[in-house]
Amino acid sequence: MAGKPVLHYFDGRGRMEPVRWLLAAAGVEFEEKFLKTRDDLSRLRNDGSLMFQQVPMVEIDGMKLVQTRAILNYIASKYNLYGKDVKERALIDMYAEGMADLDEIVLHQPYVPQEEKEANLAKIKDKARNRYFPAYEKVLKSHGQDYLIGNRLSRADVYLVELLYHVEELDPTVLANFPQLKALKTRVSNLPTVKKFLQPGSQRKPYEDEKCVELVMKIFH
Known part of the structure; x- marks a missing residue:
């Protein structure tokens, strides 16, 4: 083993x-x-x-x-967190690449010089609220399923929920207008492995x- x-x-x-x-x-x-x-x-x-x-x-x-x-x-x-076929994997990759673009700015926040922190935080808030989170909210709303792709947990859901937690630490009200994302966060957070x-x-x-x-x-x- x-x-x-x-x-x-x-x-x-x-x-x-x-x-x-x-x-x-x-x-x-x-x-x-x-x-x-x-x-x-x-x-x-x-x-x-x-x-x-x-x-x-x-x-x-x-x-x-x-x-x-x-x-x-x-x-x-x-x-088994990568979709059931090549089309689902393509969607998972596409969604995850968007998350990675936002995450890149988020993970640099602790390391940017003090005088640039405010501007970087404003950039994070703007991109999360106006570009990235609306896109995932729309996906979830469009099919009414529990997860982003194929109605089963994938790496895209896990990455998105991690990012939601991280951005909320920087901007506590960021999910106020995203009920689908809030529901996804709750759903994934309650999975026994994630809860642990x-x-x-x-x-x-x-x-x-x-x-x-x-x-x-x-x-x-």
Whole structure:
């Protein structure tokens, strides 16, 4: 029997958080090896573990996978969270790419210089409220089903709900005009595997504080 997946990253959200969410939703236990110093990153680079010299990296099924989307697609395929056919996978990819575009701005918020934080937050609020969330609200409303695609949970639902939580931390009223998204968030949050992941003491990471930002700067810069 294969061992648990091992996640190599720093002890914070960053680009690994969607991977943690997806594994948790699939009910897969995983281990984490945290980078704490620049030397930890150098060791991974020097032993050939990082194809492009970058983390996140996940050891799973005898592979050392890098590139977040590749990691997510593999996990989704393995645990039946990637649609039933090629058309559904195309929709899942399309929806997830939109989420990744918004997530890119969201995950940078703790790291932007203090004088740029307000402008970046305004950008997040604008894009969430006026571009991305209305699109997913429309999808859910159009077919009246419980999930975005094929009326079954997919990696797109898990990623979207993670993003909803993250944006709500920055903008608590963001879902006020999106009843379908609110319902999806509740539905996914109540799945036993996700509910467990949302409890205190799980491997879900908190919003990056100044200490975490300092650690990241020490490792990567």
